[in-house]
Amino acid sequence: MEGVDHLADERNKAEFNVDDMKIIWAGSRHAFDVSNRISRFVATDPVFEKSNRALMTRKELFKNTLKKSVYAWKIIKELRLSDEEGIKLRIFMDQPGFLDLHWGMFVPAIKGQGTEEQQQKWLSLANKMQIIGCYAQTELGHGSNVQGLETTATFDPKTDQFIMHSPTQTSSKWWPGGLGKVSTHAVVYARLITNGKDHGVHGFIVQLRSLDDHSPLPGITIGDIGMKFGNGAYNSMDNGFLMFNQFRIPRDQMLMRLSKVTREGKYIASDVPRQLVYGTMVSVRQTIVSKASDALARAVCIATRYSAVRRQFGSENGGIETQVIDYKTQQNRLFPLLASAYAFRFVGEWLKWLYTDVTQRLEASDFVTLPEAHACTAGLKSMTTSATSDGIEECRKLCGGHGYLWCSGLPELFAVYVPACTYEGDNVVLQLQVARFLMKTVSQLGSGKAPAGTTAYMGRAQHLLQCRSGVQKAEDWLNPSMVLEAFESRALRMAITCAKNLSKFENQEQGFSELLADLVEAAIAHCQLIVVSKFIAKIEGEIEGKGVKKQLKNLCYIYALHLLHKHLGDFLSTNSVTPEQASLASHQLRSLYSQVRPNAVALVDAFDYTDHYLGSVLGRYDGNVYPKLFEEALKDPLNDSVVPDGYHEYIRPLIKQNFPSAKL
Numbered sequence: 001m002e003g004v005d006h007l008a009d010e011r012n013k014a015e016f017n018v019d020d021m022k023i024i025w026a027g028s029r030h031a032f033d034v035s036n037r038i039s040r041f042v043a044t045d046p047v048f049e050k051s052n053r054a055l056m057t058r059k060e061l062f063k064n065t066l067k068k069s070v071y072a073w074k075i076i077k078e079l080r081l082s083d084e085e086g087i088k089l090r091i092f093m094d095q096p097g098f099l100d101l102h103w104g105m106f107v108p109a110i111k112g113q114g115t116e117e118q119q120q121k122w123l124s125l126a127n128k129m130q131i132i133g134c135y136a137q138t139e140l141g142h143g144s145n146v147q148g149l150e151t152t153a154t155f156d157p158k159t160d161q162f163i164m165h166s167p168t169q170t171s172s173k174w175w176p177g178g179l180g181k182v183s184t185h186a187v188v189y190a191r192l193i194t195n196g197k198d199h200g201v202h203g204f205i206v207q208l209r210s211l212d213d214h215s216p217l218p219g220i221t222i223g224d225i226g227m228k229f230g231n232g233a234y235n236s237m238d239n240g241f242l243m244f245n246q247f248r249i250p251r252d253q254m255l256m257r258l259s260k261v262t263r264e265g266k267y268i269a270s271d272v273p274r275q276l277v278y279g280t281m282v283s284v285r286q287t288i289v290s291k292a293s294d295a296l297a298r299a300v301c302i303a304t305r306y307s308a309v310r311r312q313f314g315s316e317n318g319g320i321e322t323q324v325i326d327y328k329t330q331q332n333r334l335f336p337l338l339a340s341a342y343a344f345r346f347v348g349e350w351l352k353w354l355y356t357d358v359t360q361r362l363e364a365s366d367f368v369t370l371p372e373a374h375a376c377t378a379g380l381k382s383m384t385t386s387a388t389s390d391g392i393e394e395c396r397k398l399c400g401g402h403g404y405l406w407c408s409g410l411p412e413l414f415a416v417y418v419p420a421c422t423y424e425g426d427n428v429v430l431q432l433q434v435a436r437f438l439m440k441t442v443s444q445l446g447s448g449k450a451p452a453g454t455t456a457y458m459g460r461a462q463h464l465l466q467c468r469s470g471v472q473k474a475e476d477w478l479n480p481s482m483v484l485e486a487f488e489s490r491a492l493r494m495a496i497t498c499a500k501n502l503s504k505f506e507n508q509e510q511g512f513s514e515l516l517a518d519l520v521e522a523a524i525a526h527c528q529l530i531v532v533s534k535f536i537a538k539i540e541g542e543i544e545g546k547g548v549k550k551q552l553k554n555l556c557y558i559y560a561l562h563l564l565h566k567h568l569g570d571f572l573s574t575n576s577v578t579p580e581q582a583s584l585a586s587h588q589l590r591s592l593y594s595q596v597r598p599n600a601v602a603l604v605d606a607f608d609y610t611d612h613y614l615g616s617v618l619g620r621y622d623g624n625v626y627p628k629l630f631e632e633a634l635k636d637p638l639n640d641s642v643v644p645d646g647y648h649e650y651i652r653p654l655i656k657q658n659f660p661s662a663k664l
């Protein structure tokens with residue numbers, strides 16, 4: 001029934017103040033106000049309508065993205081929205097497009113790697129969108145291995161120019177978002193060559209298309225790489241290819257904050273670590289962690305509301321059937337995902353702090369925390385995006401058959417989200433970076449250099465290698481120090497086992513290659529420890545609002561104990577817990593599920609998502625699912641006529657067994 005809240009009973013059960021939880025989820029009252037206002041603004045503006053996306057052709061979808069993006073920019077300018085409001089507008093617009101790469105990578109690359117003069121010149125144009133930029137790093141032949149890029153930028157001292165060239169087919173740029181059809185400019189990563197010497201990969205600002213008629217400049221071949229996974233979804237983005245044929249740019253278009261080429265062609269490397277050329281990727285990996293919590297929360301919101309609406313079995317004497325959310329199996333699959341959404345939110349907040357801290361240090365030429373910032377952003381990007389992709393798919397299954405309908409919102413969410421496991425660094429490749437960092441830290445134990453930050457626990461190696469978990473009863477698993485000790489001991493023991501096995505090889509690189517799978521598992525264990533420890537730190541801090549802290553505690557322990565359950569092999573094989581303690585953890589988990597159950601719908605309401613943003617009939621705020629499923633079905637073009645096109649051509653001849661031209 002229209003106007004009726006079918007989930008009202010669920011909402012009345014809540015034991016905490018949802019409005020207070022909304023503030024915790026958003027990060028602050030101010031952040032909540034901005035999100036709330038902008039999401040409602042987008043939801044009510046017809047230009048941002050998105051329900052028809054799956055039925056659009058690629059060309060229609062692309063044009064629709066242009067329309068929305070330019071309209072969003074007009075609103076940002078006319079209403080003088082702040083940067084924060086502008087970002088929210090793009091998030092709630094919910095359609096991947098060139099704006100993401102222009103603002104998310106092109107502008108940050110110039111800010112991070114350009115000199116002051118370069119910033120003044122290029123940012124003044126980019127900030128007004130008088131030029132549109134993308135981030136062109138990946139090539140057909142190399143994405144993960146950035147040092148393997150083949151595009152060259154050869155300095156020509158006669159003309160004071162760089163000659164950009166794609167020497168092979170595999171050196172074609174391939175994948176950059178916004179490149180295919182929209183961008184006028186790109187930050188291109190290419191091997192810098194001066195006086196015949198290769199100085200490795202550097203960034204260059206390159207104009208690609210005419211600012212008058214948008215045609216590619218002579219010497220440039222450019223286009224879209226074609227359809228990607230799913231309908232609608234990421235196909236709104238013009239991921240592109242690009243080839244240079246001896247294309248010339250002025251010398252001052254090399255991004256020269258980190259190293260320079262003089263008029264004479266002399267290469268001057270600064271004394272900062274060369275890895276700062278990867279700085280834009282580090283910054284985006286950090287934002288991807290917060291976006292993981294957002295995507296997972298969307299899926300969980302849909303699955304939770306629908307699980308409360310959906311009834312199946314359990315009716316006695318013709319009475320009402322059981323809500324599927326009451327099945328323990330449903331809770332065992334759903335509530336850890338709900339807990340993960342909150343966990344990723346809080347680790348995302350912490351990572352933002354870490355990133356801000358390292359940025360300030362770099363500005364003061366303090367590079368000490370750079371390796372840790374790289375390991376944390378890489379590892380947490382990898383861990384949270386993998387868990388989120390799996391989680392969205394699990395939410396689809398939690399919604400049964402209807403989850404497979406496009407209008408559930410889940411297929412498109414999955415299709416848009418899943419490349420996050422690959423872009424901005426393949427998730428396995430990134431965990432191997434964490435593993436390298438851990439092996440280095442382990443090798444330095446006992447050298448007098450105490451591990452700091454997220455590896456500080458390794459400084460207590462003597463204790464953690466010997467200790468036995470003190471858990472004796474199920475409630476002990478609600479003791480933060482016991483939970484932390486189990487995770488620390490598992491992570492440390494796995495890392496030390498890898499280090500010991502590595503030391504058996506004469507050639508360390510060969511050993512590393514042999515042990516890749518174990519190293520990835522050790523890295524994941526370390527990352528999970530970080531997430532658990534940041535969640536615990538959150539619930540041990542000050543949290544306002546009636547009943548809010550209690551709910552967050554429940555979610556925190558669900559997050560930790562479900563990981564323990566899922567990775568029990570690690571915990572048992574490292575003797576971090578005994579089988580009896582593991583079974584006490586499962587007992588405690590069941591009790592936590594019962595405590596979360598009456599609060600589940602309110603806990604997803606706290607995300608404050610509009611129906612527009614969710615884009616899901618199953619996840620509607622009012623729970624009015626069945627009539628709306630019918631409405632959606634009737635909108636399908638196949639239902640425009642009762643007798644379909646093709647009846648006379650195929651169906652009728654078939655059932656009449658009358659195939660005029662068939663030679664059987």
Ligand SMILES: CCCCCCCC/C=C\CCCCCC(=O)SCCNC(=O)CCNC(=O)[C@H](O)C(C)(C)COP(=O)(O)OP(=O)(O)OC[C@H]1O[C@@H](n2cnc3c(N)ncnc32)[C@H](O)[C@@H]1OP(=O)(O)O
Pocket residue numbers: 087090091100101103104105135137138143144145146147177275276278279281282284287370371374422423424425426429433436437440
């Ligand atoms: C709607 C609003 C949206 C808001 C904004 C969102 C933005 C848009 C979001 C999504 C859109 C999609 C965008 C997608 C864009 C892309 O995909 S861009 C391309 C991304 N490409 C990659 O991520 C490539 C991955 N590969 C690498 O990063 C590197 O090749 C590597 C790290 C795997 C290896 O680098 P290499 O130089 O070969 O290093 P190693 O020999 O392994 O290591 C040498 C040492 O350097 C350290 N290190 C490596 N990387 C970094 C770093 N980034 N920072 C600091 N240090 C680094 C490494 O640990 C080694 O240290 P040691 O010598 O001490 O061991």
Ligand SMILES: Cc1cc2nc3c(=O)[nH]c(=O)nc-3n(C[C@H](O)[C@H](O)[C@H](O)COP(=O)(O)OP(=O)(O)OC[C@H]3O[C@@H](n4cnc5c(N)ncnc54)[C@H](O)[C@@H]3O)c2cc1C
Pocket residue numbers: 101135136137138141142143144145174175176177234239419422423424425426427428429432516
């Ligand atoms: C939707 C999307 C948008 C993108 N946008 C951009 C963009 O805007 N700009 C840009 O420059 N790029 C972009 N990319 C490219 C992206 O960054 C790369 O695809 C990504 O870095 C992975 O590199 P790859 O494709 O070379 O994978 P590969 O490295 O070829 O990976 C293939 C397999 O090999 C494995 N593997 C590779 N190396 C190792 C190793 N050392 N050890 C163990 N296993 C290994 C991987 O785990 C994976 O299973 C985008 C990609 C996608 C999908």
